[in-house]
Amino acid sequence: MKQLNVVICGFDHYDGVSVNPSYEVPKALADQGLGDIGALGDVNVAIHTVGLPVSFANAWPLLLESIEAVHADIIIATGLKHAARGVMLERCATNLMDAAKPDIDNMTPTREPIDPDGPAAYWTRLPLRSIMRDFARDGIPATLSSDAGTFVCNSLFYNLLNWTSGQERVLSGFVSFPQVSETGVVGVGRRGLPLERQIDAGRDVVRETIGYYLKPSSSDILID
Numbered sequence: 001m002k003q004l005n006v007v008i009c010g011f012d013h014y015d016g017v018s019v020n021p022s023y024e025v026p027k028a029l030a031d032q033g034l035g036d037i038g039a040l041g042d043v044n045v046a047i048h049t050v051g052l053p054v055s056f057a058n059a060w061p062l063l064l065e066s067i068e069a070v071h072a073d074i075i076i077a078t079g080l081k082h083a084a085r086g087v088m089l090e091r092c093a094t095n096l097m098d099a100a101k102p103d104i105d106n107m108t109p110t111r112e113p114i115d116p117d118g119p120a121a122y123w124t125r126l127p128l129r130s131i132m133r134d135f136a137r138d139g140i141p142a143t144l145s146s147d148a149g150t151f152v153c154n155s156l157f158y159n160l161l162n163w164t165s166g167q168e169r170v171l172s173g174f175v176s177f178p179q180v181s182e183t184g185v186v187g188v189g190r191r192g193l194p195l196e197r198q199i200d201a202g203r204d205v206v207r208e209t210i211g212y213y214l215k216p217s218s219s220d221i222l223i224d
């Protein structure tokens, strides 16, 4: 039986938010499993999770350690985007750090490349089109996003895709979650989503990415 190793990571507490969905969703998926994910044939899926510090210097090395420890085939990085009204599927990672506030190590890099020798940007390796189809079916509010900001989330995303570009057969990408809110309203003009809906979204992302890994199809990728 073939073993598929999936690593899903998120961040610890961040910016005064007591529940970071990017910490809770991976944990819930590892605990609850994926449910019925259709005909997988002779494939066993193992989900590994890792919580990362909001640190430019340490988030990526820690994720890489987990990736290498389990020989990951699929890596889905996640983070919280305060202003998001729904789940945001990130299309591309840019080679830029431009922090407006310090990370947990008190670092505030401004207008610096992540990798001075790297390309300006990378496209995601996740099948965004089929994930969006699942979200529509499940009534999960979602949009495509063209950048994950210029803070630690984008830096992790870029490092992940930089590494993925040198791998034979690995899929990876980044999903931004909105704030957790059982009522859907976070404050004036601010919206969130109940945690259960965000977990459903995470399950759709993992399920579609596994499907695409097993049966690549050019119509699943969406960057346009």
Ligand code: PCA
Pocket: 011, 014, 020, 022, 054, 078, 079, 080, 081, 148, 149, 151, 152, 153, 154
């Ligand atoms: N969001 C931050 C870092 C941690 C998180 O959950 C970001 O948008 O970069």
